Amino acid sequence: MIKRLLAGVAAAGVLGGLGFLYYAWYPPIAPIERPNPASFSAEQIERGRIVAAEGDCAECHTRTDNGGGPELAGDYRMDTPFGAIYSSNITPDVETGIGAWSEEAFRRAMHLGVSRKGVHLIPAFPYDHFTKMTDQDISDLYAYIMTRPAVHMSRRPNELPFPLSLRILQAGWKLLYLRPGVYKPDPRHDALWNRGAYLAEGNAHCGACHTPRDLMGAEKKGSAYEGAVVDNWIAPALNEHNPTPTTWTEDELFQYLRFGVAPLHGPAGGPMSPVPHRFLSTVPEEDVHAIAHYFADVDHAAEREKNDKAALARAMEESKTDLIGPNVDPDAKLYQGACAACHYNAAPTPVLGRPDLALNNALWLDEPTNLYQVMLRGLTAEEGQSGVAMPSFYNALSDKDMARIAAYLRRTRTTLPPWTNLEKKAAEVRKTVQPVPVNSSH
Ligand code: HEC
Ligand code: HEC
Ligand code: HEC
Structure with missing residues (x-):
């Protein structure tokens, strides 16, 4: 009996195998x-x-x-x-x-x-x-x-x-x-939304970087746009879990995807930089509007943007605090010396060429990865906004200095719990960055 059963299982296995080979x-x-x-x-x-x-x-x-x-x-x-x-x-x-x-x-x-x-x-x-x-x-x-x-x-x-x-x-x-098949328009939404969804889910493959993957390297089902690590950067969540204090509204998304900088968030850096600069700045504007329209729905912008005014006012308040002296906090001093000359703002809104750190994803993610990447690499005028650049601090700041600045910014610019193991993480991110020749940075 058992033998028969085993033979049956084996035969099913062979047939399954043949089926698989056929497939x-x-x-x-x-x-x-x-x-x-x-x-x-x-x-x-x-x-x-x-x-x-x-x-x-x-x-x-x-x-x-x-x-x-x-x-x-x-x-x-x-x-x-x-x-x-x-x-x-x-x-x-x-x-x-x-x-x-x-x-x-x-x-x-x-x-x-x-x-x-x-x-x-x-x-x-x-x-x-x-x-x-x-x-x-x-x-x-x-x-x-x-x-x-x-x-x-x-x-x-x-x-x-x-x-x-x-x-x-x-x-x-x-x-x-793999679920093969051409995109099917969703009749509950209008043509602009469907165009955006078609591009984002298909050709533009935003999820390839912004959706976490499982052990088999596949995008996790049910976790679309939850954020993921890519090339030692964090591609933030693009759904309602996006952590930045001001909302990615349709207009913020459009500015960012078309021109590489969003007034209330800052520039597209790292692996995101080519998406606007090399690609989406060269396609019909209407397509970029469509993608922005789609993601403003994915992240529930309409429900969340009512808090933006308060978040913006708070960020502008915080930006002022470093400039009030004499400051006895040594971390604040370090930050003032290294960063504050370029990263201060005043009400009512940040200046485009001076991204407000309180609003940028770098301080609001679960890890300081993007903040460290930007400090170590800087951002060239080609990568970010044309005409302005952020210098590399690869040589100017030690891992310990970077850790102190990260802790200070997280403490004074966000409402989130402190990051841990900051110095160790600085060393880890540094290992992923090409050393910058001593004289080319500041
Ligand atoms: C995220 C990276 C990535 C992007 C974006 C990408 N490709 Fe590729 N592509 C690859 C890799 C890696 C391979 C090699 C796969 C392999 O060896 O099995 C490949 C293979 C291919 C092949 C098979 C070629 C062959 O000789 O077998 C074609 C065709 C192709 N890509 C076309 C495209 C086109 C067209 C686009 C833009 C619409 C594109 N790819 C965008 C990474 C990419
Ligand atoms: C090659 C990987 C990659 C692809 C493809 C990609 N992204 Fe990104 N994206 C990133 C990374 C990394 C960041 C973080 C950049 C930074 O902080 O400067 C980012 C940042 C963003 C942000 C800012 C989020 C925040 O909270 O600051 C938005 C919005 C965004 N991407 C939208 C998109 C859309 C829409 C697409 C598809 C059209 C897309 N991305 C395709 C890697 C990618
Ligand atoms: C000389 C001026 C200058 C100094 C000093 C400076 N920055 Fe910047 N920073 C910029 C500019 C300009 C940008 C926007 C770059 C662009 O869009 O091309 C920027 C962008 C950023 C971003 C946003 C990156 C992104 O991808 O969203 C962060 C985070 C940042 N800087 C952190 C810092 C920190 C931390 C320090 C101090 C260690 C610092 N900056 C010092 C000029 C400066």
Whole structure:
């Protein structure tokens, strides 16, 4: 009896295995001659440029280490918890890029994460978002990519340990996590909201950085936009749990996403910086409005913004306190010497070029990570607002000094409990930052 049962289980296992292999198997799609760039209309290529900008393709497909690389030629290094992954060359080079890919093969890669040859792609390529893109957008994107200069260049091999290096495992991941299918408009909302949701959830893949991931590297279900760690920065929550004292209203979001700085929050730094500067400043304004409109709903701005006036008034009050002397608090002195010359404000509102620290996410997150990143790296005029820069304090402040400033700001500018282990954390963040040559900082 038991034997029979076991045999049955084994047979089910084999059948399940076969079913899985059937599920996992995709045929190769025949190579084509590189499409003639003249076969695409100028209008379609321009539409494709916008789709590529909204999807940040160039950010992940252009090498930044080893002296950089040609646009879209791949070999961009992504450090994941599983090991380093290098992106593919997506220029139309026939041998090393995707020049031999038909539009059908390209669409399958975007929608299902399968290469032309039928190989499963690693979800570091965010096809769990791109699967939501319409055929029209993908067709336009194809036209744009096929008309870029072809670059003959190969990527470095991935550094994933066995068995994660087995491509078949990606099929298991997809079975568990990938929900293929083009975005379906939500009839309860208007066209602007749906356009914003389509872009945010799909092509612009905001959740890839702002949603926490589970142990399998998948975005956690039910935790959309709860905030996550990315490249040693914190991408704050974008839902109602966003911690900043003034609300991310539709207008604040629009300013931030379009111009890289929001009057009541400050600039987009770190990994967020290219989203406005390199991409969303180059697309139709209406699309940026749509994304802002969508997130103002995701974070319940309408219900929360009634508290903004009081929060702003409090921040302006706090900004004044450091300037009243003689101050006996040694931490306040340290802060005054290092930061206050640029970071003071007065009622009624902060000056755009002087982000008010009481309003910036850096002080309100559970960890001082972003505050330390900004102190160590500074913000160049290209990264933040043009015309102003924040100097790097990599050499000017020790870990202990940074810890004292962090504790002081948290104490005087927020209503939250103090951070812990501040000096140790300063040392940890410092390790992730390229040392700044002594004479180039202040
Ligand atoms: C967050 C980083 C990231 C972004 C953004 C991104 N990609 Fe990728 N992409 C990757 C990585 C990493 C791979 C390699 C995956 C692998 O080796 O399995 C890849 C692979 C691909 C492939 C498969 C190429 C091949 O030879 O198998 C295509 C096609 C592609 N990406 C197109 C795009 C397009 C078009 C965009 C913009 C809409 C884009 N990617 C945006 C990271 C990214
Ligand atoms: C590559 C990762 C990445 C992507 C993609 C990304 N973000 Fe961010 N985002 C971040 C990081 C990191 C920060 C913190 C930046 C800082 O503090 O200067 C941030 C900050 C923000 C903030 C400010 C939050 C606050 O409380 O200060 C908003 C709003 C935002 N992102 C919206 C978006 C939207 C909308 C998208 C999609 C269009 C998006 N982000 C895509 C990484 C990303
Ligand atoms: C010389 C002027 C100057 C000094 C000194 C200075 N900052 Fe800044 N800081 C700026 C400017 C300007 C910006 C906005 C940069 C931009 O948008 O490009 C900024 C931005 C910031 C941000 C916001 C970053 C973001 O991504 O949202 C933080 C946090 C910050 N500074 C903290 C500090 C701290 C802490 C000190 C002292 C250790 C300090 N700053 C000293 C000029 C300064």
